[in-house]
Amino acid sequence: MLKGCADKVKIFLESTRALARSQIAAEQAWQASRKHNVEIVCSDIPDLFTHSPTPAQSFIRKVHCAAQEFNKDMVVHHLSQGLANKVKTTKEITQKGSPKVNGCKSVIQKLKPSQASIKQVKKLKAQRDKGEFGWRPLATKVSKVLRVKACLAPETVRRLCVEIKVKKL
CATH class of the missing domain: 1.10.10 (Arc Repressor Mutant, subunit A)
Structure with a gap:
């Protein structure tokens, strides 16, 4: 996606989550944006993907992307747990003769x-x-x-x- 962009292009995103759901993928996208000279601007933290970050900005980027990944993992966990509970109660109702x-x-x-x-x-x-x-x-x-x-x-x-x-x- 970034290869086809012209130099000094800005890509605006709704949030960091729209860019990547994992910390590694976000870092890879940031590396690719630096390589192709494309600036990524997220509305939740605009300076998150700057091309020449300070150590604090790098730390915040990594922590924020890790928090996004944690949030995704928790959602997946809750959904799978809810699905397992639904399967369990459905089996109890249909196979154990619940009224x-x-x-x-x-x-x-x-x-x-x-x-x-x-x-x-x-x-x-x-x-x-x-x-x-x-x-x-x-x-x-x-x-x-x-x-x-x-x-x-x-x-x-x-x-x-x-x-x-x-x-x-």
């Missing part, structure tokens, strides 16, 4: 089926597992067994079957 799925009550909590209805659903699920029919016909049959006005979605019936299996109803 709420994505903040909603489960089908069993909403419909409150009797033990006889649950036994019929188990039999229908066993037939489906044998290959007698697919999820859509199972959804239609389970809707009739549970006396639901509208036909349940196949995914809802699948979750219902998992919940019955997990809770051992």
Whole structure:
């Protein structure tokens, strides 16, 4: 990028973070800007990338760029930690039969089926597992067994079957 610039060109950046996210990359960009005689001006600290810095300016540049890298690493750490927590809670909800799925009550909590209805659903699920029919016909049959006005979605019936299996109803 800097090779194509004419001599004594100034590049204005919103912040140091816009130049580089790591301290090493920022130093390399500063070295390249000196080599190609292109001045980089950041709005947060305008004299950060001067071509003839004082020892204090060099120190501030290195510390500021290192702080930017630390900030980036902390953001990545927090995001990955949040993602890991989300995966953990999702597994607990879906695999351990928690009563709420994505903040909603489960089908069993909403419909409150009797033990006889649950036994019929188990039999229908066993037939489906044998290959007698697919999820859509199972959804239609389970809707009739549970006396639901509208036909349940196949995914809802699948979750219902998992919940019955997990809770051992």
